[in-house]
Amino acid sequence: MYLPQDPTKTHDAAARISAVILLALLSLATVEGKRSCPTNYLQVPAISCRKHTALITDFGGVGDGVTSNTQAFRRAIEHLSSLAADGGAQLTVPPGKWLTGSFNLTSHFTLFVHKDAKILGSQVENESEWPQVALLPSYGVGRDAPGGRYSSLIFGTNLTDVVITGNNGTIDGQGAYWWDKFHKGELNLTRPYLIEIMYSDQIQISDLTLVNSPSWFVHPIYSKNVIIQGLTILAPIDSPNTDGIDPDSCSNTRIEDCFIVSGDDCIAVKSGWDQYGIKFGMPTEDLVIKRLTCISPDSAGVALGSEMSGGIRNVRIENFTGINTQSAVRIKTARGRGGFVKDIFVRGMYLSTMKYVFWMTGNYKSHPDDKFDPAALPEITNINYRDVVAENVTYSARLEGISGDPFTNICISNVKIGLTATPKKLQWNCTDVEGFSSDVVPPPCAPLAKAGKSGGCDFPEDQLPIERVQLKTCFVQNPTVV
Structure with missing residues (x-):
């Protein structure tokens, strides 16, 4: 028999049940909150989080700035590579000074450098610390010497899903030894580079201070889906060839929020050198x-070039x-380069104390050897600059194409250049x-006086695929907290 219930009691029972559920949910949220924000962990944005973690000290590392840790890094990464298929692994470099020669990374791996840690490049020039590696096929010869080249301090090839990061930890190449x-x-x-990643996919290099590289600092080459962000890169302004970041024959690359002081180009976009780059034929494309x-x-x-023989296209700055x-966004090329630089879009430059605002060079004569083809002419077209404010400028522009091979479809709009007290008489x-x-x-x-498009020079409003990649929030145990 159905007996009608007191609606007041029914309401009270429902309220009690709701209260219990609410308290349970609040308790669960508190537990989850504690789980997601532990006090002895650091939050790290990364393309992938790792299941396994280890410290360099677990493999015999000594952070006294004197003991060589080359073998400790190599042992650690060899061991952790076996965990790639089981959620990947992270190697943490805790506070200290960690002297080391070159070591190779592995896939599904994170190298985390603590803010109070400093990795120091070895100043011992021998095979055990700096192994020799093959010449780059798109370059054909070494840049400092015709023979081979030293492996970079941090090196990797044929990798997938690699993160090199820290909460502003330092990697110091101790380059003065090499510069001398x-x-x-x-x-x-x-000379070795500081970081070089080759033939790889899904690479992140972020939130580090990099100082005194022997030569180029960060060199992703023959790779795709690369994120470089939050780097502070520092070298003396008279140090030789200390480019900051050199994306080289790479596709779908994102570089953002970096501060660079350099003895060479802060960023140099490349794709191989003369006949070697033409033959290899891999452009740098889709770069932001x-x-x-x-x-x-x-x-x-x-800098776009000068080694651009595989081509450079769809670059957004x-x-x-x-x-x-010396100059802002510069194109460097020459007869013999071949290749192309096209579909370049620059928007929003703020410049102070510049020799040139706009500079293009079609006579950049550095060649790998005498076997280049002078009939291999580059194609330079669809170069767009807009929304530029500059002050204390010596020359507004130096634009030098190639006779018989002019640079075409150059667009410049909404530019205000303030000159130095003693500017050059010929500004353009x-x-x-x-x-x-x-x-x-x-x-x-x-040659540029013809009226441009209504609304100014082009700048794409769509996003490249790499711009849509969202980093995950990972947690790294703070090695300073016991």
């Missing part, structure tokens, strides 16, 4: 550079700040170039 040998002509092999600050009195903020830098020096301009002060040269 370079100046004295004592090198038989090309955002929020870069550069100081380099003798070089460019962003936005919110660039140049201070006491233009040869073998063609293009458009609008709202540019001082007025551009005749």
Whole structure:
């Protein structure tokens, strides 16, 4: 028999049940909150989180700045590589000074450098610390010497899913040793880079301070899906070839929020050298550079080339700040390079104390050897600059194409250039170039005087695939907390 219930009691029972459920949910949320924000863990944004973790000290590492840790790093990574299929592994470098020679990374792996840790590059030039590696096929020869080259301090090839990061930990290449040998002509092999990743996919290099590389700092090459962000890169402004970041024959690359002081180009976009790069034929394409600050009195903020023989296309540069830098975004090429630089879009440059705002060079004569083909002419076209403010400038522009092979479809719009107290009389020096301009002060040269598009030069509004990649929040145990 159905007996009607007191609606008041029914309501009270429901309220009690709801309260119990609410308290349970609140308790669970508290537990989850504690789980997601533990006090002895650091939050790390990364493309992948790792199931397993270890310290370099677990493999005999000694952080006294004197003991070599080369074998400790190699042992650690060899051991952790076996965990790649089981959620991957992370190697943490705790506070201390960790002297080491070159070591190779592995797939599904994170190298985490604590903010109070400093990895120091070895200054012992021998095979055990700096193994020799093969010449790059798109370069054909070594850059410092015709023979081979030393492995980079941190090196990897044929990898997938690699993260090199930290909460502003430091990697110091101790480059003065190498710079001295370079100046004295004592090198038989090309100097090591600080970080080089080859033939790889899904790479992240972030949140580190990199100082005093023997040569280039960060060199992703023949790779795709690369994120580089939050780097502070520092080298003396007279140090040789200390490029900050060199994306080289890479696709789908994102570089953002970096501060670079360099003896060479802050960012140098490359794709191989003359006949070797033409034969290899791998362009750098789909590259975005955002929020870069550069100081380099003798070089460019962003250079496109000079080694661009595999081609460079679809590069987007936005919110660039140049201070006491020779030039902003510079194109460097020559007869014999072949290849192309096209579909380049630059928006939002803020420049102070510059020799040149715009600089393109079609006579950059550095060649790997005498076997290049002078009939291999580069194609330079669809180069767009807009929304530029500059002050204390010596030359507005030096634009030098190639006779019989002009640089075409150059667009410059919404530019205000303030000159130094003693500017050069000829502000726009233009040869073998063609293009458009609008709202540019001082007025551009005749080859660019034709009115540009309504609304200014092009800048794509779509996002590249790499820009849509969202980093996960991972947790790293703080080695300073017991």
